[in-house]
Amino acid sequence: MLTALSIRDVVLIEALDLDFGAGLGVLTGETGAGKSILLDALGLALGGRGDSGLVRHGAVQAVVTASFDPPTPALAAMLDENGVEVEPGEPLLVRRVVKADGGSRAFINNQPASATLLREIAPRLVEIHGQHDDRGLLNARGHRALLDDFGRCDPADTTRAWATLRDAEAALTAARAEIETAARDREWLEHTVAELEKLAAEPGEEEALADKRRSMQRAEKVTDDLSAIEDYLDGSDGGLAKLRQAARVLERVAEDHPALADALGAVDRAVIEGSVAEERLREARFALVYDPRALEDDEARLFELRAMARKHRVQPDDLAALSADLSARLQRLEAGEGGVATLQATVAKARAAYDKAADALTARRLAAAKGLDRAVAGELAPLKLGAARFRTVVAPAAPDNWSGAGKDRVEFEISTNPGAPFAPLTKIASGGELSRFILALKVALADQGGAATIVFDEIDRGVGGAVASAIGERLARLAKATQLLVVTHSPQVAARGAAHLLIAKSNDGTVTRTGVRQLTDTERREEIARMLSGATITDEARAQADRLLEPDDIALPLPS
Structure with missing residues (x-):
C-alpha cells in the first residue's frame, strides 16, 4: 500500500508531502488545477520516463519519493536478486531524481537502482488506470492467469505433464541424433x-x-x-x-x-x-x-x-x-530402431497424459469464462454500458505456444453496440468506456488480488447522476479489499471517499504553484457542493452534498 508521497520541484509543485491511508482516497479540484501532475509524479517514481520538462522552472532537479508498506516475500526476493537489500518489516522507499539538464537517477531504499527495475516492480505496487492505459487488465498476456485465478483453475497437473512430455521428447531427439551420428561413424x-x-x-x-x-x-x-x-x-x-x-x-x-x-x-x-x-x-x-x-x-x-x-x-x-x-x-x-521405438512409445504416453491434463484445464477455463462473463455483465448496465457485451475468449493456441499452462489462448473482448463485432478493449472502447470496463473487470476479479494500490484517473469522465453513483458505489466496495486513489470530477464519487484531497492552483503574482491538502469534514462538504453547483455554491448544493455524504448502509456483495 502507498503510505506517503513526497514531491519536490515537479512542474508547478514546489514542495508537497502527502500521507495516504487504506480505503478509498479521492482527489478533486478545478480543471487545470494540476491533478495530472500528481499522477505524473507518482508515475515518475515508478519508473516512468525521466523527462527534464517535469523539472519546475528555475529548479536544478525534480525529486519524487514514494513510500510503501514492507514488500511481500516475493517482491523482496525479486529485489534481492537485483542487488537491492531490504530489511524485513521495513517500508519500501522508491525515489527518482530528474535533473534539469536531462539526466535521471533511481533509488530503492536509498540504494542505487535502474529505472528498468522500477518499472519491473511497479505492477506489484501500483496499478494506474487512465484513459490511455495499455497495461494491467488490458494486456492480453495476463488474461489467462486472471481467468485461472478467478475460476481457481490450477494448472499444476498440466505443468507436470508438460515437463514429463518435454523430457521424453528431449530423450527421443537425443537418441535419434546419436544414432544418426553413430551411423555415419x-x-x-x-x-x-x-x-x-x-x-x-x-x-x-x-x-x-x-x-x-x-x-x-x-x-x-x-x-x-x-x-x-x-x-x-x-x-x-x-x-x-x-x-x-x-x-x-x-x-x-x-x-x-x-x-x-x-x-x-x-x-x-x-x-x-x-x-x-x-x-x-x-x-x-x-x-x-x-x-x-x-x-x-x-x-x-x-x-x-x-x-x-x-x-x-x-x-x-x-x-x-x-x-x-x-x-x-x-x-x-x-x-537401432528398437531403442527409438521404446522412446517413441514413452513420448506417445507422455503426450496423451499432457493432452488429458490440458483438455481438463481447458474445460475448467471454459466454465470459469462463463462465470466471469456473467459477473462482468452484471456490472455493465449500472455503469451505463448496458448495450455493451463482454466475453472471455478461450481459444486453442498454436502448438508452438503450448506450455505448462496449457493449450489455450485467453483474451477479454467487448462489443460496445448491438450487432457490433467483438474486439479487444483498447481497439473499440472510448476513454470513458474503457475506464468503466476496467472498473467492471476489477469488481468481478476483486478476490483475485493484484497490486496493493489502484489509481483510477477520471474514471467518471462524461457520466453523471445514477452512473456516477454506481461508479462510486463500486469503488467503495473495491476499497474494502485494496487501497484506491481516484481522481474525479464527480460529486457522487467524491462523497464515497474515506479521505478527500483537494488539488488547487495558486498565484502570488509572480509564481504559479499547485498544492494539495486534505479536507476537513466541513471543507469536504463545501468542495462537493462546488462540484455540484459550480463557481457559486448555493444552499441547495450544500443540502445535496449533505445527502451524498450521509452513510450508506447498503453494501452489495462483490461478484463471486
Missing part, C-alpha cells in the same frame, strides 16, 4: 572399439608401468656395483670372512691385555654390522632385479598406452572409460 566406431578392447587398458596401469620401468632402469645401472660390493663382503676372501677370522684369533688372546678385549668387542660389532649390510644388500638386489626382456615388454606396453591416449586425446587412465563409452554407443547403434 559406424566403421570408425567398430574399429576403435575393437582396438580399445584389444588394448584392454586399466585405470592406474600407466603409472604402475612407469614406476616398474624406472625401478628396472635403476637396477640396470647399479647391478655391477652391487656385485662388486658383494664380492668385497662375501666369500672366503671377503671382508666379513676375514673379520670373523680376526675375531677368532682375538678370542684366544683377549685375556692377555685389556686393549685386546676392547679390540675383540670392536671386531664383533663390525661383524654384526657387516652382516646387517650383507642382508640389506641382498634385499636391494632382490628388489632391483633387472630383466632386460621384462623391461622391454613393459616399455612396449607403456608406449602403446600413451600412444593410444594421444590418439584419442584423453589421459591414459581414461582409456578404459572411453572404451566402455564407445562400446555402449556401438551397442545402442546396433539396437
Whole structure:
C-alpha cells in the first residue's frame, strides 16, 4: 500500500508531502488545477520516463519519493536478486531524481537502482488506470492467469505433464541424433572399439608401468656395483670372512691385555654390522632385479598406452572409460530402431497424459469464462454500458505456444453496440468506456488480488447522476479489499471517499504553484457542493452534498 508521497520541484509543485491511508482516497479540484501532475509524479517514481520538462522552472532537479508498506516475500526476493537489500518489516522507499539538464537517477531504499527495475516492480505496487492505459487488465498476456485465478483453475497437473512430455521428447531427439551420428561413424566406431578392447587398458596401469620401468632402469645401472660390493663382503676372501677370522684369533688372546678385549668387542660389532649390510644388500638386489626382456615388454606396453591416449586425446587412465563409452554407443547403434521405438512409445504416453491434463484445464477455463462473463455483465448496465457485451475468449493456441499452462489462448473482448463485432478493449472502447470496463473487470476479479494500490484517473469522465453513483458505489466496495486513489470530477464519487484531497492552483503574482491538502469534514462538504453547483455554491448544493455524504448502509456483495 502507498503510505506517503513526497514531491519536490515537479512542474508547478514546489514542495508537497502527502500521507495516504487504506480505503478509498479521492482527489478533486478545478480543471487545470494540476491533478495530472500528481499522477505524473507518482508515475515518475515508478519508473516512468525521466523527462527534464517535469523539472519546475528555475529548479536544478525534480525529486519524487514514494513510500510503501514492507514488500511481500516475493517482491523482496525479486529485489534481492537485483542487488537491492531490504530489511524485513521495513517500508519500501522508491525515489527518482530528474535533473534539469536531462539526466535521471533511481533509488530503492536509498540504494542505487535502474529505472528498468522500477518499472519491473511497479505492477506489484501500483496499478494506474487512465484513459490511455495499455497495461494491467488490458494486456492480453495476463488474461489467462486472471481467468485461472478467478475460476481457481490450477494448472499444476498440466505443468507436470508438460515437463514429463518435454523430457521424453528431449530423450527421443537425443537418441535419434546419436544414432544418426553413430551411423555415419559406424566403421570408425567398430574399429576403435575393437582396438580399445584389444588394448584392454586399466585405470592406474600407466603409472604402475612407469614406476616398474624406472625401478628396472635403476637396477640396470647399479647391478655391477652391487656385485662388486658383494664380492668385497662375501666369500672366503671377503671382508666379513676375514673379520670373523680376526675375531677368532682375538678370542684366544683377549685375556692377555685389556686393549685386546676392547679390540675383540670392536671386531664383533663390525661383524654384526657387516652382516646387517650383507642382508640389506641382498634385499636391494632382490628388489632391483633387472630383466632386460621384462623391461622391454613393459616399455612396449607403456608406449602403446600413451600412444593410444594421444590418439584419442584423453589421459591414459581414461582409456578404459572411453572404451566402455564407445562400446555402449556401438551397442545402442546396433539396437537401432528398437531403442527409438521404446522412446517413441514413452513420448506417445507422455503426450496423451499432457493432452488429458490440458483438455481438463481447458474445460475448467471454459466454465470459469462463463462465470466471469456473467459477473462482468452484471456490472455493465449500472455503469451505463448496458448495450455493451463482454466475453472471455478461450481459444486453442498454436502448438508452438503450448506450455505448462496449457493449450489455450485467453483474451477479454467487448462489443460496445448491438450487432457490433467483438474486439479487444483498447481497439473499440472510448476513454470513458474503457475506464468503466476496467472498473467492471476489477469488481468481478476483486478476490483475485493484484497490486496493493489502484489509481483510477477520471474514471467518471462524461457520466453523471445514477452512473456516477454506481461508479462510486463500486469503488467503495473495491476499497474494502485494496487501497484506491481516484481522481474525479464527480460529486457522487467524491462523497464515497474515506479521505478527500483537494488539488488547487495558486498565484502570488509572480509564481504559479499547485498544492494539495486534505479536507476537513466541513471543507469536504463545501468542495462537493462546488462540484455540484459550480463557481457559486448555493444552499441547495450544500443540502445535496449533505445527502451524498450521509452513510450508506447498503453494501452489495462483490461478484463471486
